[in-house]
Amino acid sequence: MPARISAVAVFCGSRFGNLPDYRAAAEAMGASLARAGIHLVYGGGDVGLMGTVADAAIAAGGKVTGIIPEFLKAREIMHNGVTDLIVTETMHTRKQKMFALAEAFVVLPGGFGTFDELMEILTWKQLCLHTSPILIVDVAGWAKALVNMLDTAVEQGFASSNARALLEVVPDVESAMKRLCATSSTEATSGRQEERV
Numbered sequence: 227m228p229a230r231i232s233a234v235a236v237f238c239g240s241r242f243g244n245l246p247d248y249r250a251a252a253e254a255m256g257a258s259l260a261r262a263g264i265h266l267v268y269g270g271g272d273v274g275l276m277g278t279v280a281d282a283a284i285a286a287g288g289k290v291t292g293i294i295p296e297f298l299k300a301r302e303i304m305h306n307g308v309t310d311l312i313v314t315e316t317m318h319t320r321k322q323k324m325f326a327l328a329e330a331f332v333v334l335p336g337g338f339g340t341f342d343e344l345m346e347i348l349t350w351k352q353l354c355l356h357t358s359p360i361l362i363v364d365v366a367g368w369a370k371a372l373v374n375m376l377d378t379a380v381e382q383g384f385a386s387s388n389a390r391a392l393l394e395v396v397p398d399v400e401s402a403m404k405r406l407c408a409t410s411s412t413e414a415t416s417g418r419q420e421e422r423v
């Protein structure tokens with residue numbers, strides 16, 4: 227039987243957003259990954275939901291790798307409590323490193339940076355650069371407009387329904403964890419094709 231995945235990248239906001247549900251979901255995500263023995267890979271900051279997910283994973287005894295570009299160390303308040311901290315030269319090398327280390331991608335509430343990270347990992351999957359699961363956790367409906375935009379692209383003939391199926395929308399952290407814990411490392415092929423991105 228193939229091994230279960232062991233590392234997940236979480237993309238989420240550098241702010242808290244304006245509903246308490248967002249912070250609660252970030253806490254639940256970090257703690258649940260740690261309790262499941264899954265290594266958290268994230269952007270390395272100690273701000274907003276990013277800091278929350280990392281703090282929760284650390285508090286629950288999890289392994290956490292933060293990856294932050296040099297120029298954001300002050301702005302995103304580089305997290306000093308993580309297991310490993312990788313400082314990259316650029317945003318691009320940060321994304322590449324997160325991609326290389328993770329076997330699945332979870333998107334929690336966030337802003338433009340989170341959208342960028344989602345779109346890049348989704349389009350890389352569309353280009354067959356990886357096969358790893360991409361889960362959007364639709365906490366309190368935050369992702370409805372985003373998912374609507376993707377569905378509209380399919381309706382208008384700009385994306386195929388096969389491409390839309392590369393992304394899964396789940397209602398909460400519990401559902402995301404069920405999916406992650408059911409994912410084998412053979413389904414996920416992120417880091418193996420790193421040299422092509």
Ligand SMILES: Nc1ncnc2c1ncn2[C@@H]1O[C@H](COP(=O)(O)O)[C@@H](O)[C@H]1O
Binds near residue numbers: 269276337339
């Ligand atoms: N263009 C970007 N590419 C990748 N990551 C980005 C980009 N812009 C910002 N980010 C990072 O995303 C997270 C979350 O940002 P939010 O705007 O708060 O969603 C943060 O670490 C940004 O550095």
